[in-house]
Amino acid sequence: MTPTALSERAAAFLMSERARFIDRNPASRALAEAAGRHFPGGVPLHWMKDWGTPFPLVVARATGADLTDADGHGLADFCLGDTGAMFGHAPPPVVAAIAAAAEGGLTAMLPSTETAVVGDLLAETFALPYWQVTQTASDANRAVIRWARAITGRPRILVFEGCYHGQVDDVFVTRALDGRTVVRPGLLGQVADIAATTVCCPFNDPAAVAAELARGDVALVLTEPALTNTAMVLPAPGFLDAVADACRAAGTLLCLDETHTISTARGGYARAHGLAPDFLVVGKPIAGGLPAAVFGFTAAVEAAMQAVDARRPAGYSGIGTTLSGNRLQLAAMRATLEAMMTPAAYDHMLALSARLADDVSAVIARHGLPWSVTRLGARAEIVHSTAPLRDGAEAAASIDHGVESAVHLGLLNRGVVVTPFHNMTLVSPATRPDHVDRLVAALDDVLSLLAR
CATH class of the missing domain: 3.90.1150.10 (Aspartate Aminotransferase, domain 1)
Structure with a gap:
């Protein structure tokens, strides 16, 4: 036909x-x-x-x-909340953990007794030593972008055409027919020209990435390991390694958004394929479908964060929301990491x-x-x-x-x-x-x- x-x-x-x-x-x-x-x-x-x-x-x-x-x-x-319920709806270990935690209070803007254990589990699962908790992957990606710009002192980020990183203003760009980066059509209430600080490259084109990074003003490459919010596009052999190499050569930080590609294997696409990003974002299923996300980072990034914090004036950093890292999130996260995100699963x-x-x-x-x-x-x-x-x-x-x-x-x-x-x-x-x-x-x- x-x-x-x-x-x-x-x-x-x-x-x-x-x-x-x-x-x-x-x-x-x-x-x-x-x-x-x-x-x-x-x-x-x-x-x-x-x-x-x-x-x-x-x-x-x-x-x-x-x-x-x-x-x-x-x-x-087979939708499973568009990955939020990737480990099943209402998995009994997560439900039990949420019920038990709720009896002791939901949020206090202070760390809970689960914090150290969840940190150990995240580090073991995803092979990155340092972590922060947010409400959504959108929040995590926004935090990573701010940290990358603060650490590098550079204004621009690079994303790929067809990408999706949640409700993050900086990534709402696409490519025009002539190759220019332009604001995505259909955005509501858009007033800033995002294309001034974000460049959009074709996926699976390492030469285009290297050319942009050679300008020396790109703080962060933010990408899914595979495009999953359009018709699915897998990375060509060697593409992600080439992007990582170009980032290292240019002094640009690399973040892999694994909110969907966590479906690849335990520990996500990065761990399954031996990738070593500076940042890693996981949202949606990390707490069994409860609103929560995490971003992990290397020891070198953590040291750079400390240096940035020591230099900046006191006051709000622009990163974080009151309910992030609450007791309920950490309880559900622990149950998901221990009981659901297993090799057998x-x-x-x-x-x-x-x-x-x-x-x-x-x-x-x-x-x-x-x-x-x-x-x-x-x-x-x-x-x-x-x-x-x-x-x-x-x-x-x-x-x-x-x-x-x-x-x-x-x-x-x-x-x-x-x-x-x-x-x-x-x-x-x-x-x-x-x-x-x-x-x-x-x-x-x-x-x-x-x-x-």
Whole structure:
């Protein structure tokens, strides 16, 4: 089937699936309408409207790798809160730790008795000696950017086209057709020209990185080890090593944002591939889904931080929020690191994700579609390309949003949840082979209707 014919077929299929969703979910519709009296669109965060459904699907319960919606339907969950629940919904050790900690108080703006143990666990897991806790990965990335500029005395940072680092002003840039760094279209309330202090390079282009760093004014390269917020782009062999080498040569600091690539292996992509960044950020799943994130750094960076602190005037540093590092976060983090983020958990996740990728690839081939599956550890994604994608521009150009939306809603109506933005799957320790079987059967049915 040609791409044009598939797009036309997807539009008709999407109309019928939207009608099916409405008929299937009357309780969700009523609850969304009630919530809409005070929450625009019936959601407490506007991103929750981005699922391509006629109204939000309302969750009544989430346990393990299963969701139950307000209408009582059971769904196999491969989205897992877009990685927040990567180790499963409500994992019992984390729930027990949160309950026990809550009895002794939630927050006091002082370190808890868990602090030393959590520090040991973070250092052992991620191979970096020093750590700080924040509320979100966005906060962690903002802190890293400030520290890097303060340490180096340089104004600019470098990111890659198609990257995602949360709600961080400095990274909301992209590349124009002529290669210039420009502010991303669609930003609300943007007044500063971010492109004056951030440069955007193509992923997998070490020469472009080296050329920018040679100017001597870049404080930090901030990157995901693989692009995961567009159609997934894996690093070419040697690319991340070349970036690290260029950073060392230029006196630029390197931060790997592992908020999604923590799916690669225990300790993340960096540890699995022997990378040694100056900073490492992990958010979302680090406390079992409780709002928390961490950033780690080397001994050399910690010494530079101390020197910066000693020189600056007293007063607010611009880094930190009152609830960061609270007792509840540390209790949940300890339980996650000790009981959930284990070698055995990753063995299960990676093996089942490999099977998922193989089975989904077989379904795609059976229907003769020019697609493939890209996999990174426990994460796998349907990509609208037969060849691996090289950079963010190529990834963006590959996506047929109508087809993507049709597949997503078709799966949802058949009891399977995948990430809404680009049909990505994630396998948790609670995911079972029958969950994968359900996904594969649902996808086969959807593609039969789309591609026949």
